[in-house]
Amino acid sequence: MNSLAKLLEAALFASARPIPTDDLATLDSDASPAAVHAALEELREHYNVDGHGVELVEQGGGWQILTRPEYTEAIERAQLAARPHRLSGAALETLAIIAYRQPIGRAEIAEIRGVDVGAILKSLLERGLVEVTARGEGLGRPLLYGTTPLFLEQFALRHLEELPRVDELTIALRPQAAAAGASHLNAAEEAAAPEPAASAA
Amino acid sequence: MNSLAKLLEAALFASARPIPTDDLATLDSDASPAAVHAALEELREHYNVDGHGVELVEQGGGWQILTRPEYTEAIERAQLAARPHRLSGAALETLAIIAYRQPIGRAEIAEIRGVDVGAILKSLLERGLVEVTARGEGLGRPLLYGTTPLFLEQFALRHLEELPRVDELTIALRPQAAAAGASHLNAAEEAAAPEPAASAA
Amino acid sequence: MVVAGGGLMTAPQAVLPASGDYDATFIVDVGTYNGPLDLLLTLIRDERVDIDDIPIARICEQFLRKMHELALNDAAEYLEMAARLLRIKALMLLPRHEGDEAWEDPRAELVRRLLEYQQMREVVDLLERRGEDRRNRFARSWFPTITAPPQAPLALSLAELLVAVDRVLRNVRQPGLHEVVPRALDVDGAIAIVRAVLALRAQARWRDVVRADAEPWEVLSALLALLELARRNELKLTQHQPFSDVEIRRELAGEAA
Numbered sequence: 001m002n003s004l005a006k007l008l009e010a011a012l013f014a015s016a017r018p019i020p021t022d023d024l025a026t027l028d029s030d031a032s033p034a035a036v037h038a039a040l041e042e043l044r045e046h047y048n049v050d051g052h053g054v055e056l057v058e059q060g061g062g063w064q065i066l067t068r069p070e071y072t073e074a075i076e077r078a079q080l081a082a083r084p085h086r087l088s089g090a091a092l093e094t095l096a097i098i099a100y101r102q103p104i105g106r107a108e109i110a111e112i113r114g115v116d117v118g119a120i121l122k123s124l125l126e127r128g129l130v131e132v133t134a135r136g137e138g139l140g141r142p143l144l145y146g147t148t149p150l151f152l153e154q155f156a157l158r159h160l161e162e163l164p165r166v167d168e169l170t171i172a173l174r175p176q177a178a179a180a181g182a183s184h185l186n187a188a189e190e191a192a193a194p195e196p197a198a199s200a201a
Numbered sequence: 202m203n204s205l206a207k208l209l210e211a212a213l214f215a216s217a218r219p220i221p222t223d224d225l226a227t228l229d230s231d232a233s234p235a236a237v238h239a240a241l242e243e244l245r246e247h248y249n250v251d252g253h254g255v256e257l258v259e260q261g262g263g264w265q266i267l268t269r270p271e272y273t274e275a276i277e278r279a280q281l282a283a284r285p286h287r288l289s290g291a292a293l294e295t296l297a298i299i300a301y302r303q304p305i306g307r308a309e310i311a312e313i314r315g316v317d318v319g320a321i322l323k324s325l326l327e328r329g330l331v332e333v334t335a336r337g338e339g340l341g342r343p344l345l346y347g348t349t350p351l352f353l354e355q356f357a358l359r360h361l362e363e364l365p366r367v368d369e370l371t372i373a374l375r376p377q378a379a380a381a382g383a384s385h386l387n388a389a390e391e392a393a394a395p396e397p398a399a400s401a402a
Numbered sequence: 403m404v405v406a407g408g409g410l411m412t413a414p415q416a417v418l419p420a421s422g423d424y425d426a427t428f429i430v431d432v433g434t435y436n437g438p439l440d441l442l443l444t445l446i447r448d449e450r451v452d453i454d455d456i457p458i459a460r461i462c463e464q465f466l467r468k469m470h471e472l473a474l475n476d477a478a479e480y481l482e483m484a485a486r487l488l489r490i491k492a493l494m495l496l497p498r499h500e501g502d503e504a505w506e507d508p509r510a511e512l513v514r515r516l517l518e519y520q521q522m523r524e525v526v527d528l529l530e531r532r533g534e535d536r537r538n539r540f541a542r543s544w545f546p547t548i549t550a551p552p553q554a555p556l557a558l559s560l561a562e563l564l565v566a567v568d569r570v571l572r573n574v575r576q577p578g579l580h581e582v583v584p585r586a587l588d589v590d591g592a593i594a595i596v597r598a599v600l601a602l603r604a605q606a607r608w609r610d611v612v613r614a615d616a617e618p619w620e621v622l623s624a625l626l627a628l629l630e631l632a633r634r635n636e637l638k639l640t641q642h643q644p645f646s647d648v649e650i651r652r653e654l655a656g657e658a659a
Contacts, residue, residue, distance in 0.1 A: 010254030010272035053211030066539035071211035215540030293566035
């Protein structure tokens with residue numbers, strides 16, 4: 001490895017959080033951005049080709065060395081490190097809404113989810129995955145929430161734009177299930193005759 | 202590297218403390234002590250011969266991967282030169298309140314901002330922008346905060362009187378705080394709830 | 403195509419145990435469903451019906467049954483949805499005229515919300531995959547050489563500080579907008595009036611203690627005063643028939659006490 005790659009490796013090893021490319025560039029004032037990129041590429045190659053227990057990934061707004069997934073179980077079993085708790089479905093839903101609609105207030109999130117989100121918001125705040133980013137206009141000037149860099153990091157995203165755009169989401173509900181055979185139940189029919197207690201499976 | 206060496210590398214990387222040889226042996230129940238030693242030796246060799254930014258050392262009752270000393274200085278320097286940090290909107294608001302209302306206590310700031318400011322105050326203290334300048338009178342003799350010389354330096358001000366006068370702020374804040382002065386229990390609550398019937402009491 | 407299966411619902415820990423030995427707290431607490439919209443969407447998927455033409459009666463019935471099964475009858479959010487479904491069902495049964503242009507499908511708003519929710523679920527699936535991937539990798543947690551990381555310099559201008567001042571000001575003024583000074587009730591005053599009236603005569607009427615043009619707070623004060631005095635046995639209230647005048651009679655026992 002060249003000396004810049006070694007320096008970057010040392011810095012990345014020392015950091016628990018992803019390091020943005022710009023910050024890596026400040027490690028050596030003589031190195032051009034291209035040289036930094038080349039060195040990062042060399043490092044990544046080295047870990048992959050040479051067969052290492054760790055790898056270099058770009059996510060969470062920067063570069064980070066992480067252990068390879070195949071060793072996770074053994075490490076956890078030996079109690080040398082522990083995986084964070086999985087987030088509940090409710091917490092994930094709340095995060096998804098905040099990620100797309102930020103800055104967004106509590107009432108609006110509740111509206112989309114159909115349930116109150118006070119307790120979940122609190123725990124997401126405590127976990128550092130969301131933060132108060134502004135205050136809304138309306139009555140009481142509600143707090144508005146947004147996602148944090150830690151959110152990107154914990155969901156292996158390079159940046160928010162990596163999430164699919166809303167119009168890219170398939171809306172799997174829309175295209176009709178002709179095959180489902182249930183489609184004969186149109187509105188008019190139903191209005192005419194209330195459903196029999198069918199499907200009482 | 203052989204697979205045991207890769208597993209050890211991942212474990213050493215992920216662990217929060219040096220790992221004793223015995224604990225490393227628990228990672229793979231099939232591995233003999235001799236195999237573990239051989240794998241550690243392979244890992245050490247790999248880091249040394251191949252030219253890495255890190256090395257494997259045995260100290261502190263166990264094994265750990267450390268950055269090579271020759272890179273320490275560059276990493277520390279880089280952290281100083283890292284991209285200038287920006288204060289969040291919430292931190293700025295808190296700083297503004299302290300600048301214009303000092304000395305002021307946490308509860309009072311929280312009341313004006315409508316949210317608790319404990320974490321923000323802590324980070325402003327750590328950054329050396331504010332400091333404890335006095336203790337208040339009332340219950341528990343709360344700490345009162347004011348700005349530091351570093352704060353002046355940051356804005357290239359010689360003294361506080363050079364801060365642009367915001368009469369509005371001092372005027373608007375004082376009576377408001379005085380009226381609400383009873384320092385309601387809900388200071389930390391989310392929405393700055395309208396004071397009901399304050400004057401009717 | 404029907405609704406894509408939510409990864410969450412099929413995640414092992416989110417599934418109800420196959421045996422029937424789960425208790426109610428497990429169901430309500432863990433929440434097999436992340437809310438009424440989730441349940442509704444699952445029913446639509448399971449029943450394989452068209453989101454644009456939901457057979458509302460059938461889905462409503464299924465929804466109510468599921469609520470009952472899962473002991474969700476006390477959950478306000480589910481109750482609210484059940485009420486909404488029943489209302490839509492009723493609206494669907496109303497006769498409508500041929501070619502009625504103005505007719506608006508009562509299900510429209512619900513469908514919009516379901517689609518929005520479904521979109522969000524797709525993102526959840528993605529986050530779940532990514533999050534699981536990241537969870538299976540450890541980052542460095544041992545910092546051997548570098549202790550407390552020094553602080554990066556601050557990027558902060560006076561202009562930004564003043565903008566913050568402005569924000570604070572706008573926030574602070576907000577409570578002023580709601581300044582409502584309610585007229586406090588004066589029960590003590592009303593008690594004094596009633597006592598004064600009863601001191602003059604043993605029996606009085608409502609109109610004797612409340613002026614005809616009394617404001618609401620005065621009426622309320624008088625009412626509370628009468629009830630309070632009745633409680634103290636100083637007087638007795640009688641009304642011979644509904645809406646007739648209330649009779650206020652001095653109570654001798656009260657005087658003696």
